Amino acid sequence: MSGINTKSLQRYNTFGIAAEAKEIVLLTALEQLEVIPQLESCLFIGGGSNILLTQDVNCTVVINKTRGICTVSEDDHDIELAVASGENWHDLVLWCVDNNYGGIENMSLIPGSVGAAPMQNIGAYGKEIKDVLTYVKVVNLKTRETIYLTNAECKFGYRDSIFKKDAKGQYFITEIGIRLTKKNHLLNTSYGDIENYLHQNGVTTPTIRDVSNAVIAIRQSKLPDPTELGNSGSFFKNPIIEQAHFDTLKAKFPEIKAIQL
Ligand SMILES: Cc1cc2nc3c(=O)[nH]c(=O)nc-3n(C[C@H](O)[C@H](O)[C@H](O)COP(=O)(O)OP(=O)(O)OC[C@H]3O[C@@H](n4cnc5c(N)ncnc54)[C@H](O)[C@@H]3O)c2cc1C
Known part of the structure; x- marks a missing residue:
């Protein structure tokens, strides 16, 4: 024993x-x-x-616990990767940053696996997985057939997808495809405290690593580490409101944050 x-x-x-x-x-x-x-x-x-x-x-x-990252296609500007669903999401982000592949750095330190990422269209600091996802490979749990769903077929919304609605409980996600940039990265530093962090650390021309480091530092300062204090992140979704409503709130509470969907 x-x-x-x-x-x-x-x-x-x-x-x-x-x-x-x-x-x-x-x-x-x-x-x-x-x-x-x-x-x-x-x-x-x-x-x-x-x-x-x-x-x-x-x-x-x-x-x-499935593992594996491989290149599907690439040209001078972009690379498409196929990633096994059991890979750790944050490890994937760090691997991409190390290889100078841009597009998921704002989602640094989101806990969990790659395969669960499309379930709720994970997102943070102005980026969501739907922004880079090319396909989701799934096994139909009833027929055991393997099929590919395109980004559009996943019906992504804010923390939402087909996997939480029409296709709930139907599939095991085995692999995802993501398209990332190899140069001229489109950095998104306007959301949350990223700009402040970069400014405070004297970063004037940020790289994807700078953005990743900023997000990691901000998240570590705000969120409890699940290995120290059991948790599952936020229990709420941000409200989606009309622009006019937001403008009224912004006039009253200038610090209020939002992203345009
Ligand atoms: C501290 C903390 C911070 C967080 N911050 C964020 C954040 O900023 N943004 C965000 O979007 N989320 C956040 N989350 C939530 C969480 O990180 C995501 O929901 C993540 O995608 C969950 O991945 P997981 O592998 O742990 O999923 P699990 O908890 O293992 O599974 C979640 C659901 O998906 C199903 N599932 C898992 N893998 C598969 C698969 N391969 N195929 C089919 N179904 C599957 C499970 O059956 C279950 O229903 C946070 C969580 C924590 C603890």
């Missing part, structure tokens, strides 16, 4: 809740899905940073 509870989900959710699964499968290769009898009754977990386990889970829990 090792003394380790192999059915505990405690280490697989950022609240650190010690719920138990009927069975845990650590998915490192997609072929493992073939021997799971009823895929549609499984619970799929990436980083466990957007779930709250309120009780034991009476089904097979698949922990997504």
Whole structure:
């Protein structure tokens, strides 16, 4: 006896809740899905940073550990990457920054996996995954067929997608495609405190690394680290209002922040 509870989900959710699964499968290769009898009754977990386990889970829990990043196509200006859904999102951002691929640096330090990112169209500091996503590769949990969904087919909205609505519970996301810039990066530094951070640190011509560093520093100063204090980020969505309504509020509260959708 090792003394380790192999059915505990405690280490697989950022609240650190010690719920138990009927069975845990650590998915490192997609072929493992073939021997799971009823895929549609499984619970799929990436980083466990957007779930709250309120009780034991009476089904097979698949922990997504699939890995891999490869180039689909590239030219002088852009590169399209195919990324396995089990990759850690923030590690992907850092890898892209290291390689000078621009487009996701504003989403530095968002916890979780690449595969969960399209679920709610993750976003932060003026950027969302829909801005760079080219396709989502999925396995239909009922038919086991693999299909590709285009960006448009994902019906992205503010923290929203088809995976939360019409296609809820239908697919396991196995891979995503993202198109990033290799030069002349379109930096977005106007949102939140990024400009202030760059100014305070004497950065006048920012690079994607500067933006990533700014976002990391700002997030670390604001948000609790789930490894120290269990949490799952925000429990709210920002309200979407008409421009005229925003203008009235801005006149009253000049500090108020917004982005144009
Ligand atoms: C401190 C903190 C800060 C955060 N900040 C932000 C933020 O700035 N912006 C933002 O958008 N979000 C934020 N979040 C939320 C979270 O990071 C995202 O929702 C993230 O995409 C969750 O990824 P995950 O792998 O942890 O998902 P999980 O919690 O593992 O899963 C979430 C849901 O997606 C499903 N799922 C997971 N992987 C797959 C897959 N491959 N295929 C099909 N279904 C799948 C699960 O079954 C579950 O229903 C934050 C969370 C924390 C803890």
